[in-house]
Amino acid sequence: MTDILPAPEVYDFARPSTLAREHARVLELAFETFARQWGTQLTAKVRVVSQVTSEQVQIMTYDEYAASLPALTGMALLPIADTTPKGVLQVPLDAALTWVSHALGAARPLPTPDRTFTPIEQALVRKIVEDALDDLRYSFGGLLVHDVGVGGFQYNSQFAQAAQKGDLMIVASFSIRVGERIAPGTLALPAEAVLPQLGETATTVSPADARALLDAQLASVPVGVSLRLAPAAVLPSQVLSLAVGDVLPLPHPQHRPLTIAVDGEPVGTAAVGANGSRLAGIVVTTTSEQPA
Incomplete structure (x- = not known):
């Protein structure tokens, strides 16, 4: 039986912007809490059993984040007080339209094509996003000290101007299950709005310290x-x-x-x-x- 190995992740040595291990773990816990809270909130809003699962947390530039999204998708821009870059809550358009259909009483909504929201649909989606932000504030606590609101909606990921191309974003990926339908989603928050609350972490050490740390680690390995x-x-x-009883000199x-x-x-x-x-x-x- 052949073991299935995880897909390798590309590491860009020209842009070594990675989260410190302790910072990544804190953020993973915060996003996992948000996912559970949001799943409960979606169940109450759309009146269909829903579950949100946090899959990955990473840091990337806004340009990389936008390039990773479908060309046509639903993007709710999230202005953050005292911060120029905006956050983004992104879900596929057809998935959001299905949630709206459930919220309006449809037991089994028909498949919907990708299209932008009507004014009524946008108002309903905005309410879902606002409730999700309540869950975000609760889950992040002191990690998100500035007020986050819901701004406009964008539908073209390449033209949405939530941040400058080089701005670092903390991006969480989710699997959103509503009824029988599973859709991917992402939440991107400007790094400058979150990282200061995580505290300072030493990212570099002198060569002498590196040798001492390596020696100390090797000394404890069995x-x-x-x-x-x-x-x-x-x-x-x-x-x-060879047979039993033979002698090897x-x-x-x-x-x-x-x-x-x-x-x-x-x-x-x-x-x-x-x-x-x-x-x-x-x-x-x-x-x-x-x-x-």
């Missing part, structure tokens, strides 16, 4: 140690004809210490000894003490 006799060379025919003198090996690499020698009721190796020499 490794397998073996004691080896000198190897014996035998012919394949001898191996194939070993070219290892009785007075010669055994080799201490770690992952196959010799690091010293040891004599056979005992530690209570167990066999033990008494270190005789280490690699640094052995003659070149």
Whole structure:
């Protein structure tokens, strides 16, 4: 059976803008809480059992985020007080229209083509987004200190001017299940509105510190140690004809210490000894003490 490996992620060394591990975990928890709250809110609004699952949190430029979206999609722009870039809550247009149909009482809405919202549909979608922002404020707590509102709607991801191309955005991807329909969605927040509340994290260390940290980590990693006799060379025919009771002579003198090996690499020698009721190796020499 062949194991299915996860798809590799491309890392751009020219733009190493990544979230620190502790920051990423805090944001993942916040978005997971938001997803649960939003799923409950959607169930109440559209009157169909709904579930929202947070799938991934990453940081990217607004230009990269916009390029990752379908050309025609629903984008609610989210102005944030004291912050120039806007946030974006994005869902497919046909999925949002299905939610509206459910909210208006349709048990099984017909498939809807991708089209922009009518004024009535836009008002209903706006209410859904406003309720989602209440869940966002609750889930983020002190991570989002500025007021977030609902601005206009955009339908072309390439022309929506929520932020400058190079502005960093924290982007969360969601799987939104409403009834039998599953749709992808994203929520993008300007990094400058969230990261200051996460605190400072040391992103670089001096070469001396890096060596000390590496040595400390390696010192705590368990490794397998073996004691080896000198190897014996035998012919394949001898191996194939081995039987119970056969004796293989070993070219290892009785007075010669055994080799201490770690992952196959010799690091010293040891004599056979005992530690209570167990066999033990008494270190005789280490690699640094052995003659070149």
